[in-house]
Amino acid sequence: MTTLIPVPLPHQSYCIAIRAGSRLALPQLLAEHTPLRPNAPALIVSNPQIWRHYGCAIQAVLEEHGWQVTPCVLPAGERYKTLKTLQKIYDAALAQRLERGSTLFALGGGVIGDMTGFAAATWLRGIAVVQIPTSLLAMVDAAIGGKTGVNHPQGKNLIGAFHQPRLVVVDPEVLATLPPREFRAGMAEVIKYGVIWDPQLFELLQSLPRLDRISALSVDQLASILQHSCQAKVDVVSKDEREAGLRAILNYGHTIGHALESMGQYRVFNHGEAVAVGMVAAGELAIALGYWSETEAAAQRQLIHKANLPTTIPSQFDVHGLVALLQHDKKVHSQKVRFILPTAIGHAEIVEQVPSELILATLKTLQR
Amino acid sequence: MTTLIPVPLPHQSYCIAIRAGSRLALPQLLAEHTPLRPNAPALIVSNPQIWRHYGCAIQAVLEEHGWQVTPCVLPAGERYKTLKTLQKIYDAALAQRLERGSTLFALGGGVIGDMTGFAAATWLRGIAVVQIPTSLLAMVDAAIGGKTGVNHPQGKNLIGAFHQPRLVVVDPEVLATLPPREFRAGMAEVIKYGVIWDPQLFELLQSLPRLDRISALSVDQLASILQHSCQAKVDVVSKDEREAGLRAILNYGHTIGHALESMGQYRVFNHGEAVAVGMVAAGELAIALGYWSETEAAAQRQLIHKANLPTTIPSQFDVHGLVALLQHDKKVHSQKVRFILPTAIGHAEIVEQVPSELILATLKTLQR
Structure with a gap:
């Protein structure tokens, strides 16, 4: 049913789970394929459109399984992929008292994935990130490989870090709402x-x-x-x-x-x-x-x-x-x-x- | 003469060189103990006081050995250890067209070392950093171990990354001007x-x-x-x-x-x-x-x-x-x-x- 693609890396391996409806099986996928457990506060980072379509349902299934998870909804678009927007994730991380065992869920396209990944790379010098890409581009590219970052006013992705996700959840169903x-x-x-x-x-x-x-x-x-x-x-x-x-x-x-x-x-x-x-x-x-x-x-x-x-x-x-x-x-x-x-x-x-x-x-x- | 303390790490080892006057032997230390070579532009990040005492002489010896190195002088003090000051390092990195093979030299105390290290961790997803600590605190603590970062307005070092230096140059002579x-x-x-x-x-x-x-x-x-x-x-x-x-x-x-x-x-x-x-x-x-x-x-x-x-x-x-x-x-x-x-x-x-x-x-x- 679920196609699992293992990503073998020297320090920390993870897998990509591909399945229609997999976004709603997130708690089971986390339990089966990651060491992440719902014992520390978490954030779901998303943008307004994606959040409206898919956010609440994902938050609900996570909460049903004991996750304490708060949304952090950021403006959509590449022009917001900046240090300034990143600051909003940091502020939410502080407000929710994220700990070293906490997780950031990136629910969105490449911009959300890159920024959330970079926030995870740099909050408390590195916490876990789970990628839930919602665009075709993010599914096949941005969410995989651990490249994270934001833009400098004069150049794309100049500020960033390598930070591997703990899990990538690819759900083809969400492409239905992709422009x-x-x-x-x-x-x-x-x-x-x-x-x-x-x-x-x-x-x-x-x-x-x-x-x-x-x-x-x-x-x-x-x-x-x-x-x-x-x-x-x-x-x-x-x-x-x-x-x-x-x-x-x-x-x-x-x-x-x-x-x-x-x-x-x-x-x-x-x-x-x-x-x-x-x-x-x-x-x-x-x-x-x-x-x-x-x-x-x-x-x-x-x-x-x-x-x-x-x-x-x-x-x-x-x-x-x-x-x-x-x-x-x-x-x-x-x-x-x-x-x-x-x-x-x-x-x-x-x-x-x-x-x-x-x-x-x-x-x-x-x-x- | 020079005391060398090797820092063995699984991915990338480096050493700490302790010697009176070692700051002026920087080009030789780089050549002998690191893979870094003067074939890409570099920055020396420092603060005004430290730069006045030691900066020009270090820049001069580096330039004598073929390094193309530009100073990036930041305001002194913990209250400037922010994303905003970090932006100035990024701006200098862009202006000098730093490449993946470029090096950041951190000449200063813990604030300069932490910010420069974090800039190096995140510019082009990671470039080399060499620490030249000028305070006793930085020599025995901040410059060693790879912790880098800046402060969040509501908490110290909440934003950061692990990024090991390629070399730490400890020169006891510079303690003469330490308050x-x-x-x-x-x-x-x-x-x-x-x-x-x-x-x-x-x-x-x-x-x-x-x-x-x-x-x-x-x-x-x-x-x-x-x-x-x-x-x-x-x-x-x-x-x-x-x-x-x-x-x-x-x-x-x-x-x-x-x-x-x-x-x-x-x-x-x-x-x-x-x-x-x-x-x-x-x-x-x-x-x-x-x-x-x-x-x-x-x-x-x-x-x-x-x-x-x-x-x-x-x-x-x-x-x-x-x-x-x-x-x-x-x-x-x-x-x-x-x-x-x-x-x-x-x-x-x-x-x-x-x-x-x-x-x-x-x-x-x-x-x-």
């Missing part, structure tokens, strides 16, 4: 896993008629997509917890993606849309540098189309400015840009020092 | 190590005529005090990196100490002074509960006197309020207070649930 644009954004990361890691997932996506809305997928198809995607992320992060090497391939599409998000001030593109364009761009670079075949790049582009995700850069974007932004990316090593480029479906490589002129030329060809 | 009151405060922690861990250190302190100012100590005596104290801290933290058990004994004197600091709004007592009174109080509790002998408690009190540190609670302090404050201490487990009590010189134990009435009665006897 379609956010569903598509999550699909960008799903496609990414197909390209860089899992040829089976890529084939599955090719076999489906539509990828742009949840209602076009059967329950089984959605479950299969979630399992493959979570497993791909786990495969990579469990081999490289602290991003020493392999984990970098997860940044496929993200180098240019981050620059696009930033230049559009996070309003033109959401994260997944920016990554979609970033994957198209990286694909073109890979072809130009002789790493990848045009056929496979075309297949990638087709999936992105099928998910109704963008594949071009708006004409008003300054492509020289985009290249300059790449220099600010935190993944820069000694001021040199590096890219993750696909070499075959299911495989990608880290390529250092892609020439700026080539990046510029590629971005220009994508502009409409 | 006498701060020297005495550091001596409180030195006495603590004698009581809870190192009988030899306790005897050394007993043999010295004065402990209240640096000029009363020979270079050798000071070196011996630093070595014994650092080794005591290392012994404990290397056995228990994350404060699961043993490390708690380092909180000897701190349970009541924190409450005293807090009630005096960090103005009546500094940290060491509060710990001194806290040790006297814990000693009295230990006698009352039959853990400790009156003779040894008297010997402890004598050392505290000799360091010209307080042993009593001012009459204007509300002792009932102090007991209430203990309930807010983050070391509370499920609302129960615990104490670290000495059982013999060089040994202490964790005692759960000391009765509130006994604490109250003991605090009353210490009031003048």
Whole structure:
């Protein structure tokens, strides 16, 4: 019934539980798969919309099982992923007298997950966090791997810590209320896993008629997509917890993606849309540098189309400015840009020092 | 010449280098004892006074050896150990384009060390930090063990992370400019190590005529005090990196100490002074509960006197309020207070649930 994906890590392992309705089985999942027990106060951190849909029912089942849990509802949106909003979690932690044995439950998308994870990483120098992702993006990416953090006014995720969750509860049912644009954004990361890691997932996506809305997928198809995607992320992060090497391939599409998000001030593109364009761009670079075949790049582009995700850069974007932004990316090593480029479906490589002129030329060809 | 104390830890070991003038040998120490190399921009975080005395010379020797290092000078004092001041380190990190291979140098007392360590723990999810403590307290305590953090408006060190330094450089010469009151405060922690861990250190302190100012100590005596104290801290933290058990004994004197600091709004007592009174109080509790002998408690009190540190609670302090404050201490487990009590010189134990009435009665006897 429940698909359990173990995440083996040297210091502290945990698992991802995937099942329709799993959010309401949270107390049992905690009892069976974590050392966490309801003997210290806990917080559920969420945003107003998610809380309205799912919060009270989750709080109720936790309380039925003896958990003393208080909601901490934060404003929704990436622009609130700041030290200032984080302070509200700290204030709630203090008000509820959280202890070292306390737990933070993150009920929401990537913003809630990242902030709650960082609050858990830094309150009393580290308490437990359980991730209950409610967006496709968070389910297949943000909630897994232990990256937590907030944004600096001048850059995303510059302030953060690695802090592994004790449990990730993936409940496909909650995707029913996800806005379609956010569903598509999550699909960008799903496609990414197909390209860089899992040829089976890529084939599955090719076999489906539509990828742009949840209602076009059967329950089984959605479950299969979630399992493959979570497993791909786990495969990579469990081999490289602290991003020493392999984990970098997860940044496929993200180098240019981050620059696009930033230049559009996070309003033109959401994260997944920016990554979609970033994957198209990286694909073109890979072809130009002789790493990848045009056929496979075309297949990638087709999936992105099928998910109704963008594949071009708006004409008003300054492509020289985009290249300059790449220099600010935190993944820069000694001021040199590096890219993750696909070499075959299911495989990608880290390529250092892609020439700026080539990046510029590629971005220009994508502009409409 | 240089005393090296290795700090063996499961994930990343480092060492403490103790030597007169070691601050100016920093580039050599980095080259010999760390993997850090001058190929990424670095920051030296300090406060105005310390920077004036020592900053430029250290920056100069680093630059001579190829380090590109920029000062980040923050206001001095515990009241600036906040998220807001931390933001200034982040801003400098962004302005200097720090990379994952960059280093933060913390040149200052405990406040600078804790904030810089926390900034290093959280910038780009963790970069290297080198501690160059300039107060006796920071040398023997704060700089060692990886505890980093800032204060919440309503509680000390509630926001933080464990982040081990790559090197700790202890230079006794810089104690020459330490205000006498701060020297005495550091001596409180030195006495603590004698009581809870190192009988030899306790005897050394007993043999010295004065402990209240640096000029009363020979270079050798000071070196011996630093070595014994650092080794005591290392012994404990290397056995228990994350404060699961043993490390708690380092909180000897701190349970009541924190409450005293807090009630005096960090103005009546500094940290060491509060710990001194806290040790006297814990000693009295230990006698009352039959853990400790009156003779040894008297010997402890004598050392505290000799360091010209307080042993009593001012009459204007509300002792009932102090007991209430203990309930807010983050070391509370499920609302129960615990104490670290000495059982013999060089040994202490964790005692759960000391009765509130006994604490109250003991605090009353210490009031003048």
